[in-house]
Amino acid sequence: MKSYAFSECEWCFGAGCNQCTVERKKYEAELQEKLDNPQPIFSAKTDNPHDMKLMKRFFGRNAVEHAFGEDGDGPLEMERNGCIASLIQLLHKDHPKPDEHGVEAEITDLSALSKEIQDLSKAE
Numbered sequence: 192m193k194s195y196a197f198s199e200c201e202w203c204f205g206a207g208c209n210q211c212t213v214e215r216k217k218y219e220a221e222l223q224e225k226l227d228n229p230q231p232i233f234s235a236k237t238d239n240p241h242d243m244k245l246m247k248r249f250f251g252r253n254a255v256e257h258a259f260g261e262d263g264d265g266p267l268e269m270e271r272n273g274c275i276a277s278l279i280q281l282l283h284k285d286h287p288k289p290d291e292h293g294v295e296a297e298i299t300d301l302s303a304l305s306k307e308i309q310d311l312s313k314a315e
């Protein structure tokens with residue numbers, strides 16, 4: 192039965208059990224569902240100034256020029272930008288009033304984080 196073990200099985204965690212096949216089929220169906228219905232990596236409301244600021248910061252001309260420039264990671268960098276922009280958008284939803292730990296601070300911190308992630312992925 193070991194050869195039919197499914198590493199993502201939530202019952203046996205890949206050791207092999209009689210639910211592995213069911214779990215594999217469930218996993219493959221979920222994966223196919225995601226592939227068939229791609230979601231945007233970031234969506235902005237045009238009447239929301241904060242959203243538009245994020246849009247400009249992470250998808251504006253400077254961001255695109257950096258991503259596809261000499262030091263850029265191309266599409267991967269744009270993908271990362273989308274993740275960071277979505278994260279900041281979520282944080283902003285929870286804490287809409289800017290203060291000393293507000294949106295600008297978040298953007299600065301997360302830009303540094305993005306740079307770190309970029310450096311790490313280049314090192315691999």
Ligand SMILES: [Zn+2]
Nearest residue numbers: 200203208211
């Ligand atoms: Zn199993």
